[in-house]
Amino acid sequence: MSQKEKYAVGVDLGGTNIKVGIVSHDGKIINKISLDTRADEGPNIVINQIKKGIYALLKNNKLLIQGIGIGSPGTVSTKKGTVENPPNLPGWGKVNLGKIINKEFDIKTKVENDANAAAIGEMIFGAGKNLDSFVMVTLGTGVGGGIILNRKLFKGEFGAAGEIGHITIDVNGQHCNCGSYGCIETFLGNQYIIKRVQEELPKNKTSKIWELINQDLNLVTPKIIQQALLTNDSYAKDIVHSLGGYLGAGLASVANCLDIGKFIIGGGVAGFGPPLILSTQETISHRVLKPLGKRIKVISAKLKNDAGIKGASALAFYK
Amino acid sequence: MSQKEKYAVGVDLGGTNIKVGIVSHDGKIINKISLDTRADEGPNIVINQIKKGIYALLKNNKLLIQGIGIGSPGTVSTKKGTVENPPNLPGWGKVNLGKIINKEFDIKTKVENDANAAAIGEMIFGAGKNLDSFVMVTLGTGVGGGIILNRKLFKGEFGAAGEIGHITIDVNGQHCNCGSYGCIETFLGNQYIIKRVQEELPKNKTSKIWELINQDLNLVTPKIIQQALLTNDSYAKDIVHSLGGYLGAGLASVANCLDIGKFIIGGGVAGFGPPLILSTQETISHRVLKPLGKRIKVISAKLKNDAGIKGASALAFYK
Incomplete structure (x- = not known):
């Protein structure tokens, strides 16, 4: 089997959907499927949904699958393959998901925290391909992270x-x-951004956002802010600039602690694009210790659609 | 040569004094000397002072010295042995201190940042002897740190x-x-503590501190606060409790980032003792992510007098 013939199954386990795909060693999705997680019905049903998804993909598959990777929320012990108390998956406690899936399919299975899987995905397929060390930040409902140091x-x-x-x-x-209090997530998490804009918007009625939501504050979402940003709306620009300031302040602490200067930003809120990236980079550069300043570089994640499946599959390609 | 016969020279390079000692493998100082750094006269004079100190100790020495360790302020490249822009040592730029000392004495020489040397000292001789991983924090004029992960x-x-x-x-x-702004050092650094107490004290005239300084605010020092603390002074207790709160908040970030739960606190301000340690531990335990909470333990550094010499000598014992 040549290098070019390697494939893996990636499982993106989310609170709402389970996305499963067959991915080639160079990060192309060959086939994929999405199923309801059925989280409310407890771990056995959810695990059955995962199995169902993998079976569906493997049914008529002729490719040689070298492993299964699972990106899961919650605390994951990679060694044991266990998932512990994943938020949004009630009733799980501690489940040895790796062992269960490995036993079912007799294919080597790796489980990793979803943000760590995203970091490995960017390292193997994405913006981290040529970086020795970087910190991955995923901006969504929560703010997650994964640290790559010397390609590990x-x-x-x-x-x-x-x-x-x-x-x-x-x-x-x-x-x-x-x-805790005042975590990065309380500034950059989706719900916190929405709450902030809902509070500030009545004092910014000339903002395009106000028009886009038809003056209904319940309709504020990061997507809407993004739309306003594209029209060069000054309030939307202010928000995104300040979000980069908060993120950058936190990442400067990370840089000073770890001596890592490269940051990859992914996840939904990363859709704010260059204005967020630039403001984050400027802030880190100004705040870190002088010798580190020149080494700071903030870039956008490269894996966008199906980033979860690709990141999970990368676990099987990562040694 | 048996394990028990190993000795090293430790050099504690400070802005005011250079302290040099011969230290046994179990952390006992056999002989030591202190010289003026003569920092204002530039790197050549300072380096000569270091040499003079080592020569003085080695003169009648019969013990087998297996290495020289130097703890230096500033950015240190351990691989190259270079010291870069050490604060309080004007005119240094970048100096290959390791090479110079190695050449002079023909003894294997290791240079490390002083806070890292303190961490290695605690690992080899002190409170970190039985810990796999811990974060060392040195509280003084500045706030330094060193991270030990799996004994490295x-x-x-x-x-x-x-x-x-x-x-x-x-x-x-x-x-x-x-x-930057709002760093841990702006709460815990000596000068910042003094400034804070000078500002607050006029509103706390019943405090024992007020009496100890003879109402002269210029006399406020961490030592004075420590003395007041020993008399159970409530304002001194409040300060130290709040310092632990600030330190703990920062260290909780470190714990969440590194997944390390043990912290060793050393340096002058650590003289606040158990009240500082307890407040720090409580704060970290409350602020870190739940699964880490049970693993948090904050302890006092064990190396007190000559901690700088011992930490530096430990570099020679550390592989």
Whole structure:
């Protein structure tokens, strides 16, 4: 089998959907399927849905599959393959998902936290292909992170390293879902951005956002802010600029702590594009210790559609 | 030569004094000397002072010296042995201190940032002897740090990792010497503590501190606060409790980022003792992500007197 004939199955386990795909070693999706997670029905049903998805893809498959990778929310022990208390998947406790899937299909299976899978995906297929070390940040409902140091996922002492979203930038700030205060996530998480805009918008009635939501504050979403940004709306620009300032302040702490200067930003909110990337890069460069300043580079994630499937499949390609 | 007969020279290069000692493999100082750094006279004079100190110790020495370790301020490249722009040592630029000392004495020489040397010292001789991984924090004029991961100094991509003092905890906080804002150092650095107490004390005239300084605010020092603390002074207790809160908030970010749960606190301000340690531990435990909470442990550094010499000598014992 030549290098070019390698394929893997990637499973993107989310709270709403399970996305499964066959991915080639160079990151192309050959085939994919999406199923309801049925999270409310508990772990057995969810695991059955995962199996169903993999069976559907493998049914008429002729390609040689070298492994299955699963990107999962929650605390994951890669060594044991266990998933612990994934948020949005009620009733899980601790489940040995790796063992279950490996046993079912007799294919080598790796499980990783979804943000770590995203980092490995960018390293193998994406914007991190030519980087030795970088920090991956995923901006969505939550703010996740994964650290690549010298082409290896940095796991810390017990495998839970890289929780970038829960770095405090305001010691007396807002309460965070995690129990702490003023975490990056309380500035950049979807719900927090929406809440902020809902509060500020009545004082910014000339903003394009106001028009896009038909003056109904319930319709504020990051997508809407993005649309306004594309029309050069000054309030939308201000928001995104300030979000980059907050993210950059937190990432400067990460850079000072880890001595890593490259950052890849992915996830939905990363759709704010260059204005967010630039503001983040400027802030980190100004805030880090002088010798690090020149090395700071913030770039957009390259895996966009099906990033979850690709990241998960990359686990099988990553040694 | 048996394990018990190993000795090393440790050089603690400070802005005011250079302390040199011969240290046994189990951390006992056999002999030591202190010289003026003569920092104002530039690098050549300072290097001569270092040589003079080592020569003085080696003169009548019969012990087998297996290496020289130097703990230096500034950015240190351990591989190359270079010291770059050490604060308080004017005119240095970049100096290959390791090579110079190695050439002079023909003894294997290792140079490390002083906070990293402190971490290695605690690992080899001190409170980190039985810990796989921990974060060392040195509280003094500045706030330094060193990260030990699986019994190795964690260096990051280019060797400058562990700058714990420059983790932001208040994005809009005070300007820090490093150029950023609201770093841990702007709460815990000596000068910042003194300034804070000078500002607050006029509103706390019943405090024992007020009496200890004879109402002369210029006399406020961490030592004075420590003395007041020993008399159970409630204002001194409040300060130290809040310092632990700030330090803990920053270290919770470090724990979430690195997945390391043990912290060793050293340096002068660590003299606040158990009240500081306890407040720091409580804060980290409350702020970190749930699965990490149970693993948090904050302890005092064990190397007190001559910690600088011992930490530097440990570089020679550390592989």
